[in-house]
Amino acid sequence: MTLDLPTLSFAVTIVMALSAFILCAHWLVNKHIEGLGGAALGMLLAAIGVPLLVFASLPASELLSFTGQLLVMTGFGAIWLGTAAFWKKGCRSRRRLLYIFIALGASVLAKSILDPNKAGEDLYTIYWLTALFALATVLVTVRALGGLKMVYKGMIRRTAIGAVLVILLFTAHGTYMFGVGVVNFIGQEALLQAYNFSVITRIELILFSISYALIMIIITAEKLQGQLRTQQMIDPLTGALNRSCFLEVMRATVARAKRYSEPVSIIMLDIDRFKRVNLEHGRAAGDQLLRDLTSLIMQKRRAQDVICRFSGEEFILMMPHTKEEGVKMVAERIRHKIAAAAFSTPKGIPVSLTVSVGTVTARGDDLEVDGMLDMVDRRMHHAQQLHFDSVESVGG
Numbered sequence: 001m002t003l004d005l006p007t008l009s010f011a012v013t014i015v016m017a018l019s020a021f022i023l024c025a026h027w028l029v030n031k032h033i034e035g036l037g038g039a040a041l042g043m044l045l046a047a048i049g050v051p052l053l054v055f056a057s058l059p060a061s062e063l064l065s066f067t068g069q070l071l072v073m074t075g076f077g078a079i080w081l082g083t084a085a086f087w088k089k090g091c092r093s094r095r096r097l098l099y100i101f102i103a104l105g106a107s108v109l110a111k112s113i114l115d116p117n118k119a120g121e122d123l124y125t126i127y128w129l130t131a132l133f134a135l136a137t138v139l140v141t142v143r144a145l146g147g148l149k150m151v152y153k154g155m156i157r158r159t160a161i162g163a164v165l166v167i168l169l170f171t172a173h174g175t176y177m178f179g180v181g182v183v184n185f186i187g188q189e190a191l192l193q194a195y196n197f198s199v200i201t202r203i204e205l206i207l208f209s210i211s212y213a214l215i216m217i218i219i220t221a222e223k224l225q226g227q228l229r230t231q232q233m234i235d236p237l238t239g240a241l242n243r244s245c246f247l248e249v250m251r252a253t254v255a256r257a258k259r260y261s262e263p264v265s266i267i268m269l270d271i272d273r274f275k276r277v278n279l280e281h282g283r284a285a286g287d288q289l290l291r292d293l294t295s296l297i298m299q300k301r302r303a304q305d306v307i308c309r310f311s312g313e314e315f316i317l318m319m320p321h322t323k324e325e326g327v328k329m330v331a332e333r334i335r336h337k338i339a340a341a342a343f344s345t346p347k348g349i350p351v352s353l354t355v356s357v358g359t360v361t362a363r364g365d366d367l368e369v370d371g372m373l374d375m376v377d378r379r380m381h382h383a384q385q386l387h388f389d390s391v392e393s394v395g396g
Contacts, residue, residue, distance in 0.1 A: 009051070009202060012050050012206055013050055015205075016043065016050055016205065016209045019213040022213045023039055023043050023044075024044065026040070026216065026217060026220065030220055030224075033086070033220060033223060035082045035085035036082065036216065038079070038081050038082025038085055039212075040082075042074075042077070042080075042082055043075065043079065043213070044075070045074050046076060046079075047075075049072035050072065052064050052071065053065060069105075069109050069125070073102060073129045076130045076134070077098045077101065080098070080134075081098060083140060089143065089144055109126075124180075124184035125181075126181075127177045127178065127180045128177070131173075131174040131175070135174045137166070137170045138167050138170045138171050138174065141166050141167050141170075145163055151167065161218065161222070162215055162221075162222045163222075166219065173204070176201075235308075237287055237290060238290055240294050240309045242309065243308060243309070245308075246308035246310070246318070253320050254368070257367055258364070261363070261364065262321055262363070263322060264322070265360065266318045266319070267327060267330065267331050267358070267359050268310065268315070268377060268380045269316075269317075269335075269380065270314045270381075270384065271355055274353075277289065277353075285345035285347070285351075289353065293343070294315070296338060304320050304321070323361060324359075324361045327361055328359060328393050331393070334355070335391055338355050358376045358391075359391065359392070359393045
């Protein structure tokens with residue numbers, strides 16, 4: 001059984017339309033995930049453009065050819081933007097670049113309409129622009145993962161299989177399209193016919209369409225799993241770690257510090273008279289103040305420092321590699337910053353907040369999670385009993 005062009009062209013149209021339908025359905029189910037809509041739109045435009053290119057073999061069909069190629073180019077450009085948005089890398093500059101490239105491509109393709117004798121001579125344009133958008137998709141995915149080193153780690157650890165598949169798919173697709181564009185540009189008609197590039201290109205489009213739809217489903221599942229893991233780790237109100245996750249992180253940090261003989265310091269703070277704030281201004285105002293206070297504590301902290309909402313209005317900041325002098329300085333800075341901050345309720349009513357703070361530093365055999373938490377809790381409550389808005393580093 002031979003593969004004839006009309007049958008393959010029909011198969012390409014059906015498969016791309018089916019892939020576009022799958023992506024659209026996938027987007028409707030997961031509307032909260034950015035980029036899926038752009039990916040679905042891109043595949044839909046390409047699915048419309050391909051049959052127009054097939055019909056362009058008919059006489060006096062320069063306009064159909066122009067429209068089909070423009071739709072295919074725009075479709076792959078939309079896939080690029082959709083993938084960038086999926087990785088949270090969408091920006092206006094990419095949209096402007098897309099408009100510029102499409103405009104340039106359209107101006108080149110317009111020669112087929114203005115001069116029918118040159119019809120087909122500029123076919124390399126669609127291949128080169130498609131290859132360019134494929135390369136851009138690869139680059140934005142690599143950057144989203146943090147570079148080639150992180151791509152390798154994600155592949156080995158099986159934490160970014162979908163992203164690696166995106167890179168492989170678009171690298172292969174872009175390389176093939178660029179190669180076909182070069183062959184068209186240098187006018188090697190004999191080479192095109194000898195290797196039957198028309199058939200190969202249609203088969204490649206079928207494989208690409210199916211693979212892209214499946215890969216988008218895979219990376220969406222990975223993203224949803226990641227979001228679920230994050231939700232299990234993060235306090236939904238403040239964005240700080242929750243208690244259970246913090247305890248796991250602290251145990252791992254303490255174990256490492258013991259192994260390398262490093263100090264670990266923790267700061268525990270409690271908002272003074274916070275119940276009165278809730279009574280006077282309401283629960284919504286209290287929630288807003290907790291969010292604002294957490295943001296204030298997070299400012300200018302080191303990457304290795306970990307903040308946790310330990311209970312209602314109690315927070316813990318763990319600082320690895322930090323000695324007594326350093327943790328006392330940080331605790332005093334946080335206390336002064338909170339006391340001087342201009343907090344306000346959602347209704348704009350100004351509210352003053354202060355905190356009572358306890359600190360503890362441990363090293364060697366004293367590095368024990370429960371013992372450190374018990375000590376810092378006693379010191380924080382000692383600060384509250386003696387005087388609000390104070391730091392207790394010794395005693396207890």
